[in-house]
Amino acid sequence: MSDNASxxxxxxxxxRSTLGTIPRGAEDRLRLAEQHDRLDTEEAIMALRHIVLTxxxxxxxxxxxxxxxxxxxxxxxxPARIHARGALHAGATTGDLIGVAETAVLTAGVPAxxxxxxxxAELIGPPD
Incomplete structure (x- = not known):
């Protein structure tokens, strides 16, 4: 495996460890960064994300x-979908997500x- 690939x-x-998956946009950025020798940018962004999230x-x-x-x-x-999945991956419950959505009604209105x-609803799927 090449250095860039590694x-x-x-x-x-x-x-994967943070979100349980690689978001499509992140994969696209990585592919282009790898092809055009721009991984320094992605590594810097990931380092900041690590500080903020971990x-x-x-x-x-x-x-x-x-x-x-x-x-x-x-x-x-x-991005909200990505972080809802990430919250579940990090141990949040459906109730936690609902609580966040309910709080959003106060700060950003009914559309939020x-x-x-x-x-x-998408994440938990249809009722059994």
């Missing part, structure tokens, strides 16, 4: 829930709440 795989491993008093579960809520308030559906509930 470096890119290390970044992918970080995504070396933080809130811990990974709460951090992912905060990201989910902030992204709902911003109306950023795709509705987006949150839509994402949660």
């Amino acid at each position: 470096r890119a795989e290390a970044i992918r491993d970080r995504y 070396d933080n008093a809130l811990g990974p579960r709460v951090q992912q829930l905060v990201h989910f809520g902030q992204l709902l308030a911003l109306g950023r559906s795709d 709440y509705a987006l949150g509930i839509e994402i949660i």
